[in-house]
Amino acid sequence: RAKETGRGRYENYRPEMDAEREERNRLEVDLRIAIERREINIVYQPVVDATNWRLIGVEALARWTRKGYGPVPPDVFIPIAESSGLIDQLGLFVMHRACERIADWPGIKLAVNISPGQFRDPEFSQHVASMFRKTGTDPSRITLEMTEGYFIQNPDRARAAIARLKKLGVEIALDDFGAGFSSVGYLRQFGFDRMKIDRSLVHAMSEGDHAVQTLQATVALARSLGMPVTAEGVESEDQALKLRMTGCDELQGYFFGRPMEAHEIDVIYRTDRGRDGKRIA
Ligand code: C2E
Ligand code: MG
Ligand code: MG
Ligand code: MG
Secondary structure, three states, X not given: OOOHHHHHHHOOOHHHHHHHHHHHHHHHHHHHHHHHOOOEEEEEEEEEEOOOOOEEEEEEEEEEEEOOOEEEOHHHHHHHHXXXXXXXXXXXXXHHHHHHHHHHOOOOEEEEEOOHHHHOOOOHHHHHHHHHHHHOOOHHHEEEEEOOHXXXXXXXXXXXXXXXXXXXXXXXXXXXXXXXXXXXXXXXXXXXXXXXXXXXXHHHXXXXXXXXXXXXXXXXXXXXXXXXXXXXXXXXXXXXXXXXXXXXXXXXXXXXXXXXXXXXXXXXXXXXXOHHHOOOO
């Protein structure tokens, strides 16, 4: 292995790049097998009403434990699924499983993440519709979360895809707002129903007035466009209270609950208890 001093010289070292590519290929092969064998697990993170901290929804998040290695974070395997064409199968699998599970939680909404690649399938909205029928899911309980990247690259196709999905009766949320380019124009022209504020904006609140003002302006903007706002990455009571005052109607973050197994949501749902088992309303 190259020592620190010699690092620069090895930047274009071929065998190393081959090794990297090989490892990536192995990851892809293992991921494909895991999806086929349905070894992708789904965890659910609570979403609470900002005014009383009661559970009103969950976000489904995919988890993969790679055999012989351990957990692989979604930020690693989702991009692999996207670039290898596995995302369609993975995405529908997550949605299907999660829709089956929320049958146990009447009145609770479900948010599912959608990758841009899934839009490339012109029949995506039909797949979603037939999945709703099979699982007996009321589409009005479902939020599909998307990030802005695709809208910048393919505005026309994105607009058409969103329109088809909205016809099914689902809510469409713009995920991670504030993390990237985040143009206001996109909010308006694509007809998002909800804005999810990225946790980087939430965490920046503690850095002072300027960040708080940015956040306030962002929420005010969303609301002026008629969009309710969910804040992500809420890690403290102080943040939760401030975000409520700012006008966020839903909160999500470690303060209220980490992504957890469905049976743990069962308990919260049954007892209507909040964080740490304390009664919260
Ligand atoms: P996301 O949709 O923005 O999901 C929120 C992420 O923030 C989750 O990371 C969650 O665990 C994390 N998080 C929640 N609360 C807090 C908090 O208080 N503090 C901090 N530091 N983090 C918090 P996770 O589960 O690692 O997922 C990362 C991303 O991977 C997701 O971001 C989403 O873009 C993607 N992803 C996960 N599952 C799926 C899936 O089934 N399909 C697709 N297309 N993407 C998925
Ligand atoms: Mg999300
Ligand atoms: Mg997000
Ligand atoms: Mg994200």
